[in-house]
Amino acid sequence: MRRLGGLEAEIMDRLWDWGRPATVREVVDDINRTRPVAYTTVMTVADILHRKGMVRREKAGRAWLYEALCSREEYTASLMREALGSTGNRQAALQHFVRHMSPEDVSVLAAALRASGHHFADEAPPPRPL
Template identity: 35%
Template structure:
């Protein structure tokens, strides 16, 4: 359900209400359920909210790449042997992905120089 809520928020043209999210999800999902999901996502820092009268307007906290990274960290956090999971993950990377990871770990921007860096 969290992924569906996040997808709906990513398709929103601007910060939106929980009722807007509920409408986009369709089905018989209760408003209180949508609010619970949004609140949990807020606690996980996956969404932000701003007051609008007595309600909140919701926005995804990151782009699609950031949300994918958040999901990856959650999976990693749920594993008892993080070292083994990371080892398995890295050993299965494509050559290109490995180069990107190496550049990131070396402090370089794999896409080129970062702004302000020469």
């Protein structure tokens, strides 16, 4: 999954934050609170997001309702997988990444690995179900 462009990210951030489908008018009105943007520009970019598979849309009267198809966290994870896949040395890339993590992020990563069934070399593997 490719990284979102500026306006694509602004639209997706609103859909993720709101957690509900929204019309282009709602998105435009919200963006216009901080900077001017044309309705047609947002409509075009929302259509691009639909074609990319980032949002689904449903007709609501004369307008389209747009809804995110993945969470912000799923999107972030896909970017991380893509970046890791672009290297010829995954181990070195992961080592560099982990070396620059905060202690809090290291703890979160360790908990996520455990929760997904992974274990560390110095830990006993989880018991197998009967």
